[in-house]
Amino acid sequence: MAKRVSRGISELIANAEDMREERTTEDKVTEIALEKLIPNPDQPRKTFNEDSLKELADSIASHGVIQPLLAKKDGARYIIVAGERRYRAAKLAGLETVPVIVKNYDERATREISLIENLQREDLNAIEEAEAIRELMDSFDLTQEEIASKLGKSRPAIANSLRLLNLPESLREAVKKGVLSAGHARALLAISNPVHQLELATKAIDEGWSVRETEKQVKYYLKPETRPTRLTETVKAKMTLEMRQFVDDMTRVFATKVRLMGNETKGRITIDYYTNDDLQRIYELVERLK
Secondary structure (H helix, E strand, C coil): CHHHHHHHHHHHHHHCCCCCCCCCCCCCCEEEEHHHHHHHCCCCCCCHHHHHHHHHHHHHHHHHCCCCCCEEECCCEEEEEEEEHHHHHHHEEEEEEEEECCCCCCCCHHHHHHHHHHCCCCCCCCCHHHHHHHHHHHHCCHHHHHHHHHHHHHHHHHHHHHHHHHHCCCHHHHHHCCCHHHHHHHHHCCCCHHHHHHHHHHHHCCCCHHHHHHHHHHHHHHHHCCCCCCCHHHHHHHHHHHHHHHHHHHHHHHCCCCEEEECCCCCEEEEEECCCCHHHHHHHHHHHCC
């Protein structure tokens, strides 16, 4: 089984649209009317960036479709196996026909190629990528290690991608639409309660949190005691005076220069010494104070 799957995926990758290898003589390119082409209903990619699609349409209007689509015959029409983005852009550009390589693929091979092709694309959103990886694993009984090897990624990268599928549907949709980044979503995964996940996600979107800020807010949610205490100006002024008095007291006790750097919540205290005897004196003083 593993040998058959490995061979099949190797063949599929060779046919993926982004590969730059030369076509064999069997790969005859045929001009086919757009009206005869049908997008694959099982296409794992569900969303297409409109701006990117328009740019591709402009390029196609000027130079035509350089890379042929891959399709299989279905009665009088053809189902697109690879190249739906080019198909959509060609329609926007007003083309009537596009170059197509027609292959006699069965349903299994069609699904495999669609998954592999989409996983090779750089502009696939994080949720679509995770869904395609999960489907590839489930359909062909592959492990994360095997998927990582086939796609040229690390196993942790595959695992991190799949973790996004644990998000509630509303947050997965937010990532698909680009409202929330994959980095924000991964930070929110640390929260098990989906209601609270959504609350923090809404704040992150409304207040424009960075991924780093989102991670910090998640930390405060999980460990409220780590959240910095907000102090009034009166309390700050009082504490600043008390801190100055504290440094003065230490300077007097240790009979040397004492510096305090930081604020009311964190910082460091530095006690200067200038000779070995000076250090010994401070040490003995601390021992007596203990």
